[in-house]
Amino acid sequence: MIEVIGLTRRFGRSAAVDDLSFTVNPGKITGFLGPNGAGKTTTLRIILGLDRPTTGRATVNGVPYRTLDRPLTHVGALLDASAVQGGRRADQHLQWLARTNGISFRGINGLLETVGLGDAGRRRVGGLSLGMKQRLGVAAALLGDPEVLLLDEPLNGLDPEGIRWMRGLLKSLAAEGRTVLVSSHLMHEMAVTADHLIVIGRGRLLADTEITQFVRPGMSLEDTFMRVIEESAP
Known part of the structure; x- marks a missing residue:
């Protein structure tokens, strides 16, 4: 599992993450939701050891x-599918x-x-479309057969298929x-994919619940999400 405990990350006077705590359990897809600037990417980077928290762990x-x-072999991650050496072949990257x-x-x-990407293994990464780079990023995340996966906007560049x-x-x-943690802005897709939701705003936890308990009667996931964000505004 993934555990975030009292996590705070400050940049000067601003807190990108503010005393954030949650647990991501195995056997389900956990959607990690929040508006731009809510602290999702900072949190993922701290989990992956790419950034250090001010406090917490x-x-x-x-x-x-x-x-x-x-x-x-423990954790597979996709943060930025374009952050790959473009001159390498896809198979060489892996x-x-x-x-x-x-x-x-x-x-x-x-x-x-x-x-x-069975036919693209010997193609240079720089010549791949964004969708193909996303697929290569997923392959990299699965390379070590890990028990934990963190994916940041994995649907970017993908067509309907x-x-x-x-x-x-x-x-x-799942x-x-x-353990599968997916950060995404695509509410309609999270509505049919996620089992559990962690919602943050301004670096703080707003919801940590099953999706069936989060969505309000007569409302869509997107409508409920927007209402929760609005209600949390100062």
């Missing part, structure tokens, strides 16, 4: 990410990641097939008992 299976041995974590190359071709594929993939990963 974030752990994966009880320990900080930075202390994990061969971290890709091979480089595998080498850094002592992962065998043998499953790479099959993994590319799984994410719909790709969105449907991603939805099925996330559901299958059904296998993995």
